[in-house]
Amino acid sequence: MAAKDIYYIPEGSKWPIFGSFALFVLFIGGALLMNGNANANVVLYIGIALVAYMFVGWFNDVIGESRTGKYNGQVDVSFRMGMGWFIFSEVMFFAAFFGALYYARMFSIPWLGGLGSGTATHEFLWSAFEAAWPLSVTPDPTNYDQPKDVIPAFGVPAINTLILLTSGVTVTFAHWALKNNKRSSLNLWLAATVLLGFIFVYFQAEEYAHAYGDLNLKLSSGIYGSTFFMLTGFHGFHVTMGAIMLLVILLRTIKGHFSKKDHFAFEAVAWYWHFVDVVWLGLFIFVYWI
Amino acid sequence: MSTVAHEHDHHHAPTGLKRWIFSTNHKDIGTLYLIFSLMMFFIGGAMAMIIRAELFQPGLQFVDPQFYNSMVTVHALIMIFGAVMPAGVGLANWMIPLMIGAPDMALPRMNNMSFWILPFGFALLISTLFMNGGGPAGGWTMYPPLVLQLGDAFPFLIFTVHILGVSSIMGAINIIATVFNMRAPGMTLMKMPLFVWTWVITAFLLIASLPVLAGAVTMLLTDKYFGTSFFNAAGGGDPVLFQHIFWFFGHPEVYILALPAFGIVSTIIPTFARKPLFGYASMVYATASIAILSFFVWAHHMFTVGMPIKGELFFMYATMLIAVPTGVKVFNWMATMWKGAMTFEAPMLFSIAFVILFTIGGFSGLMLGITPVDFQYHDTYFVVAHFHYVLLTGAVFSLMAAAYYWLPKWTGYMYDEKLAKIHFWLSTIAANVLFFPQHFLGLAGMPRRIPDYNIVFADFNMISSIGGFAYGISQLLFVYIVIKCALGGKKAKAQAWEGAKGLEWTVPSPAPFHTFETPPKLTKSMLEN
Numbered sequence: 001m002a003a004k005d006i007y008y009i010p011e012g013s014k015w016p017i018f019g020s021f022a023l024f025v026l027f028i029g030g031a032l033l034m035n036g037n038a039n040a041n042v043v044l045y046i047g048i049a050l051v052a053y054m055f056v057g058w059f060n061d062v063i064g065e066s067r068t069g070k071y072n073g074q075v076d077v078s079f080r081m082g083m084g085w086f087i088f089s090e091v092m093f094f095a096a097f098f099g100a101l102y103y104a105r106m107f108s109i110p111w112l113g114g115l116g117s118g119t120a121t122h123e124f125l126w127s128a129f130e131a132a133w134p135l136s137v138t139p140d141p142t143n144y145d146q147p148k149d150v151i152p153a154f155g156v157p158a159i160n161t162l163i164l165l166t167s168g169v170t171v172t173f174a175h176w177a178l179k180n181n182k183r184s185s186l187n188l189w190l191a192a193t194v195l196l197g198f199i200f201v202y203f204q205a206e207e208y209a210h211a212y213g214d215l216n217l218k219l220s221s222g223i224y225g226s227t228f229f230m231l232t233g234f235h236g237f238h239v240t241m242g243a244i245m246l247l248v249i250l251l252r253t254i255k256g257h258f259s260k261k262d263h264f265a266f267e268a269v270a271w272y273w274h275f276v277d278v279v280w281l282g283l284f285i286f287v288y289w290i
Numbered sequence: 291m292s293t294v295a296h297e298h299d300h301h302h303a304p305t306g307l308k309r310w311i312f313s314t315n316h317k318d319i320g321t322l323y324l325i326f327s328l329m330m331f332f333i334g335g336a337m338a339m340i341i342r343a344e345l346f347q348p349g350l351q352f353v354d355p356q357f358y359n360s361m362v363t364v365h366a367l368i369m370i371f372g373a374v375m376p377a378g379v380g381l382a383n384w385m386i387p388l389m390i391g392a393p394d395m396a397l398p399r400m401n402n403m404s405f406w407i408l409p410f411g412f413a414l415l416i417s418t419l420f421m422n423g424g425g426p427a428g429g430w431t432m433y434p435p436l437v438l439q440l441g442d443a444f445p446f447l448i449f450t451v452h453i454l455g456v457s458s459i460m461g462a463i464n465i466i467a468t469v470f471n472m473r474a475p476g477m478t479l480m481k482m483p484l485f486v487w488t489w490v491i492t493a494f495l496l497i498a499s500l501p502v503l504a505g506a507v508t509m510l511l512t513d514k515y516f517g518t519s520f521f522n523a524a525g526g527g528d529p530v531l532f533q534h535i536f537w538f539f540g541h542p543e544v545y546i547l548a549l550p551a552f553g554i555v556s557t558i559i560p561t562f563a564r565k566p567l568f569g570y571a572s573m574v575y576a577t578a579s580i581a582i583l584s585f586f587v588w589a590h591h592m593f594t595v596g597m598p599i600k601g602e603l604f605f606m607y608a609t610m611l612i613a614v615p616t617g618v619k620v621f622n623w624m625a626t627m628w629k630g631a632m633t634f635e636a637p638m639l640f641s642i643a644f645v646i647l648f649t650i651g652g653f654s655g656l657m658l659g660i661t662p663v664d665f666q667y668h669d670t671y672f673v674v675a676h677f678h679y680v681l682l683t684g685a686v687f688s689l690m691a692a693a694y695y696w697l698p699k700w701t702g703y704m705y706d707e708k709l710a711k712i713h714f715w716l717s718t719i720a721a722n723v724l725f726f727p728q729h730f731l732g733l734a735g736m737p738r739r740i741p742d743y744n745i746v747f748a749d750f751n752m753i754s755s756i757g758g759f760a761y762g763i764s765q766l767l768f769v770y771i772v773i774k775c776a777l778g779g780k781k782a783k784a785q786a787w788e789g790a791k792g793l794e795w796t797v798p799s800p801a802p803f804h805t806f807e808t809p810p811k812l813t814k815s816m817l818e819n
Contacts, residue, residue: 007392007393007394007807007808009314009393009394009398009804010314010398010399011314012304012308012309012312012313012314013312013314013399013402014311014312015399015403016312016399016400016401016402016403016406017311017312017402017403017406019403020403020406020407020409020410021406021410023407023410023453023456024410024411024413024414024453027414027446027449027450027452027453028414028446028449030445030449031414031445031446031448031449034444034445034511034514034515035442035445058399074471074472077467077471078396078397078467078468078471078472079397081396081463081466081467081470081471082396082397082400082463082464082467085462085463085466085467085497086459086463088497088498089459089463089497089498089500089501090501091501092497092498092499092500092501092502093501093502093504093505094505095501095502095505096501096502096504096505096506096509096535096538097505097509099502099534099535099538100505100509100520100527100531100535103528103531103534104526104527104528104531107528108523108526108527108528108530108531109526111528112523112526116598117596117598121523125523126524135526138519138524138525138526139523139524139525139526140524140525143524143525144517144519144524144525145517218517219512219516219517219518220516220517220518220519222519222525222526222527223519223520223525223526223527224526225518226509226512226518226519226520226525226527227520229518230508230509230512230518
């Protein structure tokens, strides 16, 4: 009988409803925080803790089932499709912010500057405004922080590009080592990837501190600051998550999990890592460089 | 079949509350989705009743304008995200595994989470009505800068959208993995029932569009609380940008509501016409074309916002193009019925009404898609009439058809056909009395989302409100029929409908807790569509 002929259906699980409740608490905490509620932080932290606990518990179940050989080829394919389409949904999330960036650069700023059909807009709203990118003076200069300068592409961002691209290579080396059953080499390359991931996040944090502290470049610096920080910020968050995921995989490889044939969790995280890598290339080109 | 199921002792049905809240069973989760969506249908419907009561006569009678606007806004959010979408997912859950010969959904635990997020999400949304500053009242489209004036409800509205998005994306991933990975041997893609095809295409729309909405509302949140200026021209942004991002999601969303309806109708009409579906392959390609085109037409929702003329023309022509695959579908449904041995049970009645009334909604949509005339129709009751024809007499009618069609499979009993026919006629007449006059109101210039109106609109509004109340009351009959059917009645055969095709009719009625635990051997007749 082929593996496909035996289906695997998990037993009832408490994690889905627990996770739904956790998200509920998390979002209530977030909303209360926005509303300036005095107890918001408590609710938010409980929500974060519950979500984290859900992830740990749920993955623990899945890892246990996988280690005891309950899964078959069909489950594996379902997981692969699940992860692949999840990453696609993430791509579309970033697409919304890239769309905002392109719209601002191609349409709203030129129009505000008087281009095309924006003549009247320019004349009657802010006639002193000059269209430029990076936008250092916003149309209404009084209500927004005017940045002194922006982060140049060929400084820390270029180094960060190199770091992420290198980490994409090291995670592939780790994968090859796993496939050839070279466990110590696997651990080494994976550890290197995690390290590179966290170094990237550290540099990014330094860059933010520099932008806020020295350059007056903030979220509130008009559309440049908005797109800059939202795009790099969500990306940085994804790198952090990816690095944590890689760390979990590293702990698992050190414990001796995964075989040369069966290691989808490793591959899923590697896919995710390549995804943040590719998003970064888009950021480096369109946010920092051109 | 059921005795086989009980041989695996770890596969017995769990009991009590745990059965439902810890469920990994596609039928139970499907039932939860369907019951939840029916409840939301009535909550959203109650809001519609408030709206129609207020509009019964000119002047302000019952509610203040702020609350009226909240009702309009939350009615839409509940009906879209709480009633129609979950009902579609519920049907997908119940029927897709049965139709493709799979034991369950591909990712059963995630399936349960997709459902259980919904009650929490709507708790968030409905709680906003009681908050300082009132509930969301800027319309379900959440356009800035108006929506940014919302009080404490604002972040709750944003996070409701996020949490419901999480649910829908997980549901969509599950459907894709199920359809592409769990089909029984022999069930090739082009042998799948059309309902499965329409749902898998819908799932792609969900995955591609909902994250974009999540991004859009995130920008709203940061604009309000973190000083960003995505939608503020003073900082170099543009409020119109929100409309672009929103409708990039919003137009595919319309097809997320409509495509499963196409699948349902394409399943039911062949059954009661006792003929195979005309042009199966063209139906698949038409559905896919509609889905792809839906990503290139979004700005037809914003013709009056002040776009460059090239943009207006592009989006007008792209919109016209959608009429082609939609026309293929309507033609195929009619050709399926042509010279068929037709009988008119409730599912068929609702399906035929769907074809006619959805087409009316489609035609008014074509009118709205023509840029120069849209300048007159925009934001009038003509738009309201249009989308209620496609969503109520379209999507909701198809869901009613589906419920009657598959109730025997779900409960094991036949529903009361006589009452169902009464329900059909009441619904159809009431819905047309409700929405047809709104075309005239719109053409005469009555704006939407306003609680008061000029006295010249009084007669049509009163007729419309009478239709609205009649429609609302007649839906109670549906609940009665469903409960009656669940409790007993004439036993349903495995093949509940004489002309029905498909694997779901090869398992007993009611469908046992577990089906197709080993892949079914498919014969040629089972694979006919």
